[in-house]
Amino acid sequence: MRVRISGGRVIDPANDVDGRLDLFVADGRVAALGRAPDGFEADLVIDAANRVVCPGLVDLRAHLREPGHEHKATIASESRAAAHSGITTLCCPPTTLPPVDTPAVASLIMRRAEAAGLARVVPLGALTRGLDGEHLSEMAALKQAGCVGVSNDFHAVDNPLILSRAMEYAATFDLTVFINPQDPRLANNGTVHDGAVCSRLGLSGIPAAAETVAVASCLALVERIGVRTHFSLLSTARGAQMIARAQHDGMPVTADVSAHHLHLTENDVLDFDSQCHVMPPLRTLRDRDGLRQWLSRGTIAAICSDHQPHEADAKLAPFGETATGISALETLLPLSLRLVDDGVMTLNEMIASLTVRPARILGIEAGDLAPGRRADVCVFDPDHYWVLNRDRLVSRGHNTPFLDWELKGRVTHTLLAGIPVYALKPGD
């Protein structure tokens, strides 16, 4: 299929492209930028006037719930939501049921994603078998099956000796270790940030130190082992500062932050709003501003959705008894665009944090539009205002604190390997 995307502002931070250019796609690849290749005849022309054309977004963290929790969502349902949101690559954590600790589970996820054909899904493998924190997983096999890294998610590895060995073993196969930095003993089954709001509401708190202690102990191991390590979902300014120091010292570490941690704070939990029950918890305004600052400096390389769709009942209970997480694919781009309006970063930097930078962290071919590269493309109208309501959510999960928010920026077209997988209907 040959597609011409004409008249849009093409922003491709990976190749320093930013200009009003036509983009030509043929046979799933970018054929040219600017001038049409000789003899190019489009099967489809997309008018991108007043729109931004960028690489398809790469989401570093999206729970798709399959296998094991299909009552919440499926790979097909969430791939569809991703396509509506301009996201062409989803990286899913290993916390499925069973966990991604065998090649069979990894293969199953990728096969289901291929069958849906709406987004590419790359799994993280389990760092330890069954995420038990005690036995190393068969990482070589997981890598061969397509896992792009290994992680124990929030199932912390309590024993530093085992974490050290797991990191060494991952390094053997050049696998990136993804760490969710939270010391479980300091977190102590808490539900919100250990601060003023937690004191007021009488909820159990998770101190900021639960993150910084975990970052510190992990960095000590990275320093010794040299394994490439990615810190997922930073929630504190201090944690980000520690990553900055480690990067300055030449350590191979990267980090991401969720879009909601860049907008919400502990104060949003007031009134026991279970839609704001997330892990790690929403922190202070100072943390939120600090995370924004470290994002603008590039210390935090990427913004992710941390998409966690739930069935309605999962949030229908007293705050502490509800499931954590936000259905977040569809707000990823609009919330990131809001950072541009807030002066945190330029449009180019924002797009880089959603495309080339996460692609590099995953070590995959994505996030850039150079001729010859796979044509994963997102076209969006940066000035389109819309209100997020339940009817508009494509994800099976309707659990979001952003319902009724007026958002700016709407995806109009998504191409996956040159195939249109989403087009905004007129009047939608």
Place this chain on the structure above:
Amino acid sequence: MDKRNLQLDDNGQLRHFLTIEGLKRQLLIDILDAAESFSSVTEQTVKKVPLLRGKTIVNLFFEASTRTRTTFELAAKRLSADVLNININASATSKGETLLDTQRNLEAMHCDMFVVRHAVSGAAHFIARHAAAHVSVINAGDGRHAHPTQAMLDMFTIRHHKGDFHRLRVAIVGDILHSRVARSQIHALSTLGVEEIRVIGPKTLIPPEAHTLGVHVHHDLRAGLRDIDVVIMLRLQHERMLGAFLPSEHEYFQLYGLTEAKLELAKPDAIIMHPGPINRGVEIDSAVADGPQSVILNQVAHGTAVRMAIMAKAMQRLPSPPARELH
């Protein structure tokens, strides 16, 4: 989510009583005044008024409690309401029914008010948020969050003994971190305009950033008791303590237990309160608990009248305020 004050109806009247926080001073005074009126009811031969005749009140207790449940039951009966006591742990939820399903089933039976006690902070808010239009919810204690009726009976007791809130210095001593009573007392005392609220305890038992609640934090009981008018002692809530908070009850009593000698540092006419149950020799010495400055049993006695006032107010059935003016 609707961020309006969940406790008030469209006319700004009290509908649910979930927390003291966010309620106006005049509303608290109305409740205290009404409780004065109801106090006389409990002294009559026929201890009943027909204010809530025909109404059904459900004591929905997800957490064991005899004393609080009994005072709510007594209060409801003295208002002539029909009362159901439901021990949830022994019934529906143990069979897997959700909290919301339990609530909806009871609403289908045309109940008018839920008195809720639950081990999880925010549970009463959750039930109120999903309550049918005709139902009121009273929080009888949720997790560490709030126990507003207990705080109101404490305020009633303070007013009874001290009259004016404005010039009072009040100390709350002990396990503030785990105490829903302390949180409600702090909001009530602030709203009623006391001069100073102090919280006293080791750092392990003081909530993070406690000063944002408008209190002064002391870790030395002796220093904290100086010039105090009201001392509220709290129980150590071992059942809520996950992890190490104290080395021993012995050391705790040495440092924070209220003895006659330490009490001498407070004002000579200081009153001693305790929401109960008290642990003698842990947070309070028997000589103090049973001493002349103790008003602990008065607190218990005031419980019914104050809860009658709150129930009546939430159902818009308050009697005319008495002539008495608050200072």
